[in-house]
Amino acid sequence: MKFTLNWLREYIDTDLEPARIADHLTMLGLEVDACVPCYPELNGVVVARIEAVFPHPNADKLVLCDVNAGQGLTRVVCGAPNARAGLVTPLALPGAVLPGGFTIKPAKIRGEESCGMLCSAKELGIAEDQTGIMELAADLQPGVALSQALGLVDTMIEVDLTPNRPDCASVLGIAREVGGVIGKRIKPPVDTPPALSDENLPFSVEVEAVADCPRYAARLVRKVKIGPSPWWLRQRLLAVGMRPINNIVDITNFVMLEYGQPLHAFDFNKLAGGKIVVRRARVGESFVTLDGNEHQLEPEMLMICDAKRPVALAGIMGGANSEVDAETTDILLESACFSAIGIRRTAGKLKMSTEASYRFERGVDPQGVPRAMERAVQLIAALSGGEIVEGGVDCRDGVIAPAPIILRGKRTRALLGMDLTLDRIGAALAGIEIDVEKLDDDTLRVTPPSFRVDLEREVDLIEEVARIVGYNLLPTTLPMVPMNFSEQDPLRELRKKVVQTLTALGFYEAINYSFVAPQHCDLLGLAADDARRQSVHLLNPLAEDQSVLRTTLLPGLLENLRRNVNHQSHDVRLFEIGKVFHPLESGQPQEPFRLAAVVSGRRNPGAPVLHAGETPVDILDVKGVVTQILESLRLGGTITCEAGVASQELPFAEPGSVLAVRGGEQILGWCGAFSQKTLKGFGVKQQAFFVDLDLAAFGGFSPQAKTFAPLPKFPFVKWDMALIVPEGAAAGEMLAAIHGCGDKLIERAEIFDVFQGKNIEAGKKSVAISITYRAVDRTLDDETVGKIHQKIIEMMISRFNGQLREA
Incomplete structure (x- = not known):
């Protein structure tokens, strides 16, 4: 919206300078883009009277004009058809720069000196007429600046309006805003129009x-x-x-x-x-x-x-x-x-x-x-x-009267942080022609004027009060920053620890779309009544293969695995932490976080061939991944990884090659090997293993407390035993039995060999266990260790139906 200062002053009585008005408008929320003098190109153009006109001796269409510009006569060559004696017209003196960047200089035109230029209205940029030089009023005084003689000394102000302020797309609207600040009312040319009668009209x-x-x-x-x-x-x-x-x-x-x-x-x-x-x-x-x-x-x-x-x-x-x-x-x-x-x-x-x-x-x-x-x-x-x-x-059948709005003084003071009286609030609104009626000591009924389409709520009126009173008068306060550590989201912290653990184990994180194909359930072989088949369908899917929300993370990782293998990257370790979606009758789906990982290829791809560089991964690798996660979360003593999973629970897994992750009686997830049928369905051409855990459920278990023990001062003693036990005896249970016997001298027990074959009866296996003993207050002797070791052997033989293997 463009207007000039003189135009504005026709409707509001103010002697404010242009810069001050521009500052007021900016503080009112009306950004001023420009505030520049009008017609700056007219500097150096004055009023002149042609005193005499003579023919040009060397040109038929040019004349010589003696003009009076207030300081004697000046000779100017002119080609305008209306140049005549007595005509008052603009004269651009040498040095003036006309619109278009044309600079006036003394020059010889066809052999005659010309000190200036008599100008048309178009050459001066104030009209489109160029039929001749501009004709001014005969009573104008020669030598007066043209901008002053024509009343062009003015300032143009341009305001950039926001879409919600159409009332300011007018000079009267801008004047109303200025009046609200300086405390004056505008004087419109027409205040109350006459009533119109449509009787006997020719239209x-x-x-x-x-x-x-x-x-x-x-x-x-x-x-x-x-x-x-x-x-x-x-x-x-x-x-x-x-x-x-x-x-x-x-x-x-x-x-x-x-x-x-x-x-x-x-x-x-x-x-x-x-x-x-x-x-x-x-x-x-x-x-x-x-x-x-x-x-x-x-x-x-x-x-x-x-x-x-x-x-x-x-x-x-x-x-x-x-x-x-x-x-x-x-x-x-x-x-x-x-x-x-x-x-x-x-x-x-x-x-x-x-x-x-x-x-x-x-x-x-x-x-x-x-x-x-x-x-x-x-x-x-x-x-x-x-x-x-x-x-x-x-x-005017479609005109709707604006609805009144209740404005509370207490609410206004609370939002603005200013101690404003109700009368001051009402005066601020009345200053911009908003009707205000006082209901009680703290309440106003405000009727927005029809030209303010943006006033709909109480907070809109409070903003108007702030604008008129002045944003710069709002109190300044520093933000309150509490000196305590903000509470962290436990699940987010748990996810961060898991990510750190897996990346340290050489895994890369995958991020897949939550929108998947409904055929994934068929490829996994899920039963018709499996809860993972109950998915949330999208009303407007991007594509057919992205039409449902995922209920498991494994299909996305299998597709990632296939893509890597197809691009000759056979050693793959990927994991993803994300939400799965299960529909509920209430409408919004349940969105638990799960952790899934796939492992395929060689166990140590960077190692030399002679040092197990070609050894493939197996189920023990994914079990180790789960164990490492539990250890990093300090849940190793609470959650265990053990055998015993029904095949119908995991139809996509190889039977007998699955371990359940249990927390008490609750199954928190699984790890194991994919079946060849599942891998073939997803186009994967090599053996792969998986981890699938309910990460959100881990938050329900308390981690083990951190403890401190001084560094040992006395040496340890390591004794071994080899037991022949039934083939079904679990190695983890054997180690748990040793740790659970309660003897304080036992520091650690670990299995270092399992053997079946020659000299071992069918249906049985040889398990070699190394036990480390240490005392915190003395150096152990063989007699003390021997007695404890013998008790452990007898306990293991009795509990696991075994026998000591002779050397």
Whole structure:
């Protein structure tokens, strides 16, 4: 929105400097983009009177002019056809820089000296006329600066408006904001328009689309004379970058900038039937706008029509078939309020943006429609000699009165942190023409004006109070930062520890989409009643293979494994921590976190071949992964990894090659080998092992307390034993039995060999166990260790139905 300081001062009594006004507007939330003097190119251009004109001796179309510029006579060569003695005209003195960067210098033109240039209005950038040099009033004093003589000493201010402030897309709206700060009311040209009667009018208006056109007013002015606008009007438009056209069009543009209400003038004699119909476009209808472009219309586009055809694209641009031209004598003036959404949609589809659509898209004041109409018809009558036809049409069935809002003083003070009285709050709102009524000592009933479409809630009014009182007066406080460590999410901390452990073991983290293919359940061989088949289906999936939310992480990792193997990367260690989704009757699915991992290829891919570099991974590797995770979480004594999983629970696993991760009686997950059928279904061509854990359930177990023990001062003693036990005896149970015997000298027990074959009876195996003994207060002797060791052997033979293996 552009305006000038002198224009603003016509409506608000203020002597503030431009920089001060710009500062006020910025603090009011209206960003000022520019604040510059008008017509800076006119520096060095003065008023001059041609005293005498002589023919140029060397050119038929040039003349020599002796001009008086206030300091004696100056000879200037001129080629304008209207150069004559006695003419008062602008003179650009040497050194002046005209629009376009043209610098005036003394020069010889066809052998004659010329000290300056007599200028046309177009050369000075203040009008389009270039038929001759500009003719000024004869009573102007020679030597006076042209900008001062023509009243062009002014400042142009440009404000960048936010979409919620259409009221400031007018000079009156800007003046109202300034008045709210300095405590003065604006003086509009038309305050209370006369009531319009539609009796005995030579025209009629019919609004079919009331929702798209809440208000439509029209008046008729006869016997107008089309011609150029007076200088003051042209100067106003030129100062804000608008091109003057003729007196009628210039008036509609001027009032639009003044009131923020777009207007449109129709040539009344071109309207069929003297009728205006506001309706939506018909199917297949087209329309030629004033710019000569033809547009194909759509049924939701609002049109202004006469009795036969469309004559304007409502709120955007008029039509070529009803435009005002030099032969126009009767004007039908339109002032309307159109739906902001409809105008925005039409302008977007037709790729048209005009000054009118800019304002209608944001919302115009329905109560400003008759005021702008009255202002325009008065100017038309004054500047074109027109006769205003008594009465007019004002269709206002769609206008809705703004609803009152209750504003609490206590709430205002609490949000702003300022000790404002209720009277001060009310005065701030009243200063920008917001109606305020006091209900009690702490409550106001506020009725937003129709031009403030952005005031809907109590907090909107509180923001207005802050703007008018001044944002810079709001108290400044430092944020309160508590000096304590914020509570961490336990599940997030658990996930971080697991990630650190797995990356340390050589795993890479995978992140897959939560949207998967429903065929994954079939590839895993899940039973029809398996809970993992109950998935959440997407209403609008991106693709068929992304139509459900995953219930397990393993299919995504198997696809990652296949992609790696297909690209010749056979040694793969991947894991993923993410949510799975199980539908609930309440609507929102359950979203627990799970951990899944796949391991395939060689156990030590970087080691030399002679040192087990080609040894493939097996189930012990994934068991070790689970064990390491439990140890890092200090859950090794609470959660165990053991055999005994029914095949129907994991149909995708190799029977007999699965271990359950248990916490008491609860199964927290599994680790094991994929079946060849499952691997073939996913296109994986090598053996692979998996880990699948309910990570969220781990949070229900308390980790073991951290303990400290001093470094041992005495040496340890290590004794071995070899027992022949039944083949089904679990090695983990054997170690647990040794640790559980309760002797304080036992420091550690570990299995270092398991053997079956020669000299070992079928159905049995040899298990070699190494036991480390240490005392904290002395060095152990063989006799003491031997007694304890013998008791352990006897306990193991008895408990596991074994026998000592002879060397």
